[in-house]
Amino acid sequence: MRKVLLTILLVFGVCALAAPKKVAYVINGSLGDQSFYDSGYSGIKQLEQDFGVQTRVIECNFDPSLYYPSLTTAAQWADVIFVISYGFEEELKEVAMKFPNKIWVNIDTVVQDEKGIISSVDYREEEGAFLAGAVAAMVTTMTELPGINPQKIIGAVGGDDDIVIRSFVFGYEQGAKYIDPEVQIKVIYVGTWDDPAKGKQAALQLYAQGADVVFQIAALTGFGVLQAAQEIGKYAIGVDSNQNPLVPGHVITSDLKEVGKSIYKIFKMVLDGTFEKGKIYSFGVREGAVGLAIDEYTKRILPEETVEKILQLQKMVAEGTIAVKSYQP
Amino acid sequence: MRVFRRVAISIISILTAFVVCAILIRTQKSSPIEVYRALYTYGLGSWAAFSSTLNTATPLIFTGISAAIAFASGVVNLGQHGQLLMGAVTTAILGVYLNIPSWLGIPVLAVVGGFAGALWAGIAAMLKRHYEMDEFISTLMLNFIGEYFTIYLATYPFLDRKAYVPATRLIKRVYFMPDFNGLNVAFFVAVFVLVLSFWYMKMTRQGYESRMMGYNVEFARVGGCAVESNSTFVLLFTGFLSGLAGALLILGGTQHRFMKGIGANFGWDGVMIAIIANNNVIETFFYGLFFGILKNGAIGMEFETSVPSEFILFLEAIIVLCVVGTRSAIEYYSQAIRSLTKLRKVVAEK
Structure with a gap:
């Protein structure tokens, strides 16, 4: 017993x-x-x-x-x-x-x-950033949208100049070139992760240089990027969490990293x-840990067929039809 | 008697600060006893906590003594932050490339780091000497230059390509400073620096002259002190101490590399500690230890209770106000009483 x-x-x-x-x-x-x-x-x-x-x-x-x-x-x-x-x-x-x-x-x-x-x-942040880059390139060529200029320039604001952010930029560039090889990418590394004021300054610079869409890769600093987009009527792409509702009408989508x-x-x-x-x-995208946040806020900005095209791309990346190269330091 | 009074003032003010904060914790619906117990357990409670506290306090002691000596001499060196960073980055870069045995390498790297700090303060000293530029503004501005210059060095020329943040490569393993059961040798260097600084301020002629300059520069000049060369020396020496703090942060800390943000708030905390300690070197040492306890205990406190670690910044601020306030109040009233009694005596005699 x-x-x-x-x-x-x-x-x-x-x-x-x-x-x-x-x-x-x-x-x-x-x-x-x-x-x-x-x-x-x-x-x-x-x-x-x-x-x-x-x-x-x-x-x-x-x-x-x-x-x-x-x-x-x-x-x-x-x-x-x-x-x-x-x-x-x-x-x-x-x-x-x-x-x-x-x-x-x-x-x-x-x-x-x-x-x-x-x-x-x-x-595999390159995959999410690839999709973000593709969206940015599509939007910068859609001159019929309000606030889009004919120049094919897109931007990105990074926190630090480090490996992970460079991987993001690497994927972003691939995505943009996949849609239109003529698209130019301008990047600013701010150097902080918790200063929205500096993020805003950087974004305003990029918009002034002709960028229509700026991808923020800078945690709290990047919140300033979203604010800048709202202030001058341009567009931004959020990062990590779904940031579309934070500044409705100006954040096209968010490159999710589902931590x-x-x-x-x-x-x-x-x-x-x-x-x-x-x-x-x-x-990566296949595991559902990385990908774009497409919701009603996106649909309010972009026409139906563009959204469809984006979702199609996301599927192709998940299936591996599009092979996104990964960054090698 | 004066020592006794000083200790009493410190203890009374610290207790007052704790009581004030207890009331505040209470209003936030947490238990002050639990908060303070957690602070104690994680700051002093065990050897692991205690040794970790001493390690945390080490850079504070260096920057604190640096500020204390400067202020006591009437030299407003506010550049501890920049000097510390220059020392740290120099040691970190040399630690990667230098190739000498360990027993020689550690002291050489530490001293070279110190000299880098002295050099950085030396720019301010030179500007003061030749152009009569106030070191108050030049040291302060050199902080910003130092900060961004070191970040530049760590982000581009000396970047470790494998690191996930802007950082230099790890220094050679032979240059890691040994520790005794968790207590790093850097702390003993801090104690040595304390003794050296005390000796300099109290036992040497130059130290005496410096202190006189702190009381009244014009009087010291008339009295025959070499004000110019003394203040240059003080700037260089305090710069050396801050640089040494940075060097030991690399050699003896936990990072062993220069990275963005490594200077934390050591420079400004040092200035604060010196002010609370009334620019007394020994008191600075003890306040450095005390703030080390707070800083180290804060993590545990946040962990155990739901009180955020920012609360410690608040507690620190209240302690500063209490100590400085109590000291001025006691001095003011004791002087008033003394003059009153003297007056009475004079009146009675007539």
């Missing part, structure tokens, strides 16, 4: 141990960008609702001196740690070594340690045991 009880207890204990109860979300920036970091946060909130886990968020507010202690604090408490680790890849490896039994999921970049503790979710959905997906894999440590999960 006692043996049975012990076994039951043991099994129960193992189950209790196996099912993660505490989830931490450590980010290098800060929430409230209505874009990248917030997308992940919505996923974390979803976990709380659906699985009854406890969650905590640590925002580092772009302060490198907080990266290491934040990770250590999170690791001491949580079972699963989702990390957006721009700039602290080395620290992440170091802390993960100290807590190898935790589940470490690094998002948006690839971090590999020697022992294979950290898993990474890597997005929240990926977090949800990964956590479900952890629960049903299909999650693998040390693996790189590559998410």
Whole structure:
């Protein structure tokens, strides 16, 4: 009898141990960008609702001196740690070594340690940006729309001049050239992720240089791009979250990077045991993690057949009929 | 007696600040006891927390002492931020390319970083010496130049192509500063700098002259102090300390590379600490440690309670106001009482 009880207890204990109860979300920036970091946060909130886990968020507010202690604090408490680790890849490896039994999921970049503790979710952002570039090129040639000039120029505003943003620009350019090889692309790297005023300034410059559509790839800084589009009656493309409703009538579409959905997906894999440590999960249009947000706001700006064409393109990218080249640093 | 009074003022003001903040936490429907307990646990509670606090405090101590020495000498060096960044970037770049053994490399890199900071402050010193330009404005402006210049270096010429943010390459592993059970050697350098600075300010003739300049420049000049060369030296020395802070951030910190934003707010926090400490080197050291506790505990506090870490900035501001306010108030009233009693005596004698 006692043996049975012990076994039951043991099994129960193992189950209790196996099912993660505490989830931490450590980010290098800060929430409230209505874009990248917030997308992940919505996923974390979803976990709380659906699985009854406890969650905590640590925002580092772009302060490198907080990266290491934040990770250590999170690791001491949580079972699963989702990390957006721009700039602290080395620290992440170091802390993960100290807590190898935790589940470490690094998002948006690839971090590999020697022992294979950290898993990474890597997005094929070129695919989404390709579609954004295609849309921008289509729109800049549609002179019948209000505010579109005959010059074939499109723009992009990037946060930093770094690998991920360059991948975005690389895809954006491919998409634009796919529609019309004559389209010119102008890019400004602002150098901050949390300053909408600078983003607006950059966008106004691009519009003044003849661009009709500006793609923002700069988290909160990019919100200024949307504002600029509204102010002078031009068009913008949002990023990461669906930003179409933020400035209705001027944001044509948004290049989604579903950080929240990926977090949800990964956590479900952890629960049903299909999650693998040390693996790189590559998410793109096919997995539904990257793609364009086409909704009534888009349809209010663009005619029916253009929307159809865009959706067709998205399907082709998902199926692999159009092969989008990936950026090689 | 004066030491006792100073300590008492600090403790009373800090307690007052904590009480004021407790009321504010209460109005936000959180428990102040829980918040302060979390602050304690994550700032001092265990050796891991404590050593991490000391590591966090290290750059603050350097920039704080730098500002304290400058202000005490009447030299308004507000360029700690830029000097720290120049020191950091120099060390980070040399750390990638230099090829000497570890025991020699670490001190050389640290000192070279310090000299880079001194050089940056030296521009302001030169402008002051030759063109009588106020160092207040020149050091302040050099911060911006330093900031964008270092970001440029990290984004284009010395960019690590594999990094996901603008950053230089990782310095050679042999130049990583060792740590004792989590406590980095950089902290001992900070203690050494404290002793050195104390000796300079209190035991040397030049330090004495500097302090006199802080009280009254004209008086010091008339009294025969070499005001010009002293203030140049102070600018260079405080620049060196800030540069050293940056160098040790690279050698002893957790990044081991220069990246955008690595200077955080160390420069300005240092200035603030020096002001609270009334430009006293020893007090600066302790306030540096104290702010390290707050900074380090803030993460845990945010984690345990729902109070955001920005709250700590608020607490810091209240502490600053309380300390400075209490000190001025006590000085004002004690002087008033003293003169009153003296007056009474004089009147009674007549």
